[in-house]
Amino acid sequence: MKINGNTQSIKDRLLNELEGLYDVKYGPRELVPVELAQTISRISYEINREISVLINRKGTVVDISIGDSGKATLPQMDNRRGNTRLSAIRCIHTHPGGKGLLSQVDIKTLQKLRLDAMIALGILDGQITEIYVGCLNIEQEADVYGPFTIGDTRLNYFYKIIEELDTSARTDIYGNEEEAEKAVLVGLETSNSRIEGMSLREAQNSLDELEELAKTAGAIVIDKIIQRKQNQDSAYYVGKGKIEELALMCQATDVQLLIFDDELSGAQIRNIEELTGARVIDRTTLILDIFAQRAKSKEGKLQVELAQLKYKLPRLIGLGNELSRLGGGIGTRGPGEKKLEVDRRHIRRRISSLERELKLLEKRRIFMREGREKNNTPVIALVGYTNAGKSTLMNRLCGSSVFVEDKLFATLDPSARKLILADGREAVLIDTVGFIRKLPHDLIEAFKSTLEEAVHADMLLHVVDASNENAAMQISVVEGLLEDLGATTKHTILVLNKQDIAASGGRINSMGYTSVCEISAVTGYGIPQLLEKITEGFKERLREINLLIPYNVGWVIPYIYENGKVLGQEYQEEGISVKAVVKVDKISRLNDFILV
Ligand SMILES: Nc1nc2c(ncn2[C@@H]2O[C@H](COP(=O)(O)OP(=O)(O)OP(=O)(O)O)[C@@H](O)[C@H]2O)c(=O)[nH]1
Ligand SMILES: [Mg+2]
Numbered sequence: 001m002k003i004n005g006n007t008q009s010i011k012d013r014l015l016n017e018l019e020g021l022y023d024v025k026y027g028p029r030e031l032v033p034v035e036l037a038q039t040i041s042r043i044s045y046e047i048n049r050e051i052s053v054l055i056n057r058k059g060t061v062v063d064i065s066i067g068d069s070g071k072a073t074l075p076q077m078d079n080r081r082g083n084t085r086l087s088a089i090r091c092i093h094t095h096p097g098g099k100g101l102l103s104q105v106d107i108k109t110l111q112k113l114r115l116d117a118m119i120a121l122g123i124l125d126g127q128i129t130e131i132y133v134g135c136l137n138i139e140q141e142a143d144v145y146g147p148f149t150i151g152d153t154r155l156n157y158f159y160k161i162i163e164e165l166d167t168s169a170r171t172d173i174y175g176n177e178e179e180a181e182k183a184v185l186v187g188l189e190t191s192n193s194r195i196e197g198m199s200l201r202e203a204q205n206s207l208d209e210l211e212e213l214a215k216t217a218g219a220i221v222i223d224k225i226i227q228r229k230q231n232q233d234s235a236y237y238v239g240k241g242k243i244e245e246l247a248l249m250c251q252a253t254d255v256q257l258l259i260f261d262d263e264l265s266g267a268q269i270r271n272i273e274e275l276t277g278a279r280v281i282d283r284t285t286l287i288l289d290i291f292a293q294r295a296k297s298k299e300g301k302l303q304v305e306l307a308q309l310k311y312k313l314p315r316l317i318g319l320g321n322e323l324s325r326l327g328g329g330i331g332t333r334g335p336g337e338k339k340l341e342v343d344r345r346h347i348r349r350r351i352s353s354l355e356r357e358l359k360l361l362e363k364r365r366i367f368m369r370e371g372r373e374k375n376n377t378p379v380i381a382l383v384g385y386t387n388a389g390k391s392t393l394m395n396r397l398c399g400s401s402v403f404v405e406d407k408l409f410a411t412l413d414p415s416a417r418k419l420i421l422a423d424g425r426e427a428v429l430i431d432t433v434g435f436i437r438k439l440p441h442d443l444i445e446a447f448k449s450t451l452e453e454a455v456h457a458d459m460l461l462h463v464v465d466a467s468n469e470n471a472a473m474q475i476s477v478v479e480g481l482l483e484d485l486g487a488t489t490k491h492t493i494l495v496l497n498k499q500d501i502a503a504s505g506g507r508i509n510s511m512g513y514t515s516v517c518e519i520s521a522v523t524g525y526g527i528p529q530l531l532e533k534i535t536e537g538f539k540e541r542l543r544e545i546n547l548l549i550p551y552n553v554g555w556v557i558p559y560i561y562e563n564g565k566v567l568g569q570e571y572q573e574e575g576i577s578v579k580a581v582v583k584v585d586k587i588s589r590l591n592d593f594i595l596v
Contacts (some may be wrong), residue, residue: 006067021040026295033161085114100130132144157270183258185221188237205470209437227242243271266314306358397527397531417430444481496517525589542581548595549578
């Protein structure tokens with residue numbers, strides 16, 4: 001490694017000292033490593049020239065140059081990151097004149113190299129007097145923050161801004177081109193359950209599921225930790241001591257991602273990140289991220305983006321409290337506040353434009369649904385916990401190819417397929433997004449219009465992974481969500497799937513279901529019986545009709561009682577006017593008397 005730029009007449013001793021900086025590894029979240037800053041400031045003062053150091057996000061120095069920041073060269077410009085994303089490298093450089101404000105050259109370099117940040121150290125007599133930090137904003141302009149003094153902890157919040165900008169250039173946190181991230185999962189067992197041991201099991205199950213989610217998102221889970229605590233800690237979620245323990249663990253195992261099992265507040269995220277130096281995300285962010293990776297249709301993508309923004313907005317404000325104090329002073333609006341305002345306004349604008357677009361798409365869907373209703377095509381919706389096998393069953397029943405994968409949330413978009421019933425009639429089968437415990441509220445809202453397909457269906461197939469030991473819990477989560485959607489009174493068949501790998505002996509309580517059917521969507525076991533039950537179910541389906549029955553036709557009223565119910569009757573001149581509900585397949589005999 002060598003020192004670039006004009007090194008003429010600089011003593012070897014100083015050059016060697018500078019070269020030594022290449023060998024040190026700095027904390028990934030430490031925007032301005034104190035020792036490094038002091039070293040280059042002292043040498044810069046001694047040689048009376050500017051020194052620029054480039055550091056990557058892993059905390060490794062990648063270039064040291066003598067001369068103004070414009071001389072700094074990115075060693076091998078990393079094109080894999082694409083030209084919309086940041087270079088993942090920041091520049092720290094000295095201003096021997098004593099002023100820390102960024103120069104035009106500094107700002108140009110920031111933009112040209114798309115640096116994470118351009119940091120200027122004002123130096124007087126070899127001491128750092130002030131520090132300014134420039135970061136790009138969404139409009140690709142430089143926002144300048146400061147002045148700071150060396151060691152100011154606020155400097156370590158900048159990676160938030162940097163990350164924010166970087167993620168806005170790509171949709172998922174994990175980026176396919178990057179290696180899988182190592183993560184530690186953290187859960188909490190609050191003692192609100194009276195049954196000893198019960199709450200711990202629950203916390204463990206929930207954490208196991210979080211692990212599945214993390215894997216689905218592409219992370220490698222190094223460890224899972226559960227803390228037992230009376231209540232959630234408002235500042236750190238778990239106890240502060242636990243977080244300190246985690247900080248050590250992160251350092252020892254080089255883990256840079258902590259995933260928490262519940263929704264965290266903006267303040268909690270900030271506190272934990274500050275203490276551990278790792279990036280912190282919560283269950284909701286993780287789920288939203290997976291949804292973002294998987295959404296396929298335009299509507300699905302818009303719905304996920306909307307949910308992400310809505311979740312992000314209040315947490316951005318949490319961070320803003322810290323930032324708006326930056327650069328305070330009489331008559332100055334902190335630049336941090338300004339950037340935050342820009343971001344917030346940008347997000348709000350995007351939210352309303354997304355909402356408008358979604359409204360249009362929803363109208364179109366309602367229109368299509370009305371068409372189906374008019375044709376009297378029966379609609380069957382597949383619902384169930386994620387990974388239950390809904391898409392596989394749809395493929396099996398319709399011979400279509402819906403996206404199937406052994407990952408959570410393979411389906412986000414309701415896809416509709418034609419299904420031929422056992423009696424030859426046609427029906428429409430609709431696949432839906434999988435349900436999950438602690439489904440983020442914003443997501444339920446976002447997907448409500450999609451899930452409403454289930455509410456409008458004539459029949460539900462509640463698919464269950466009978467091989468899963470948590471099947472009973474999964475059933476009740478789905479039932480709870482269906483209740484929220486107002487779809488509990490539907491004719492529902494409980495479909496116990498994966499019989500090929502399920503342990504024998506039923507543990508599943510099927511009370512309250514019209515019918516139950518054991519199948520294997522993979523082997524085809526039980527499928528004819530399921531089709532039969534579906535067809536049966538439709539025969540049982542009732543429809544409301546109005547009739548006018550002449551007085552001389554005697555068989556109609558008893559026939560109605562046999563196949564349905566009379567809701568009301570009125571004696572008129574031409575006959576009896578009857579309002580009734582009758583089984584759909586028994587209606588045709590009554591055609592002569594039906595009023596339209
Ligand atoms: N052994 C076995 N595996 C099955 C069966 N049905 C589905 N699977 C597997 O379970 C996994 C999930 O299946 P999907 O059909 O994608 O599940 P889903 O309910 O649509 O999941 P989401 O779309 O995520 O809600 C896949 O790996 C399937 O191959 C079955 O009857 N037996
Ligand atoms: Mg699916």
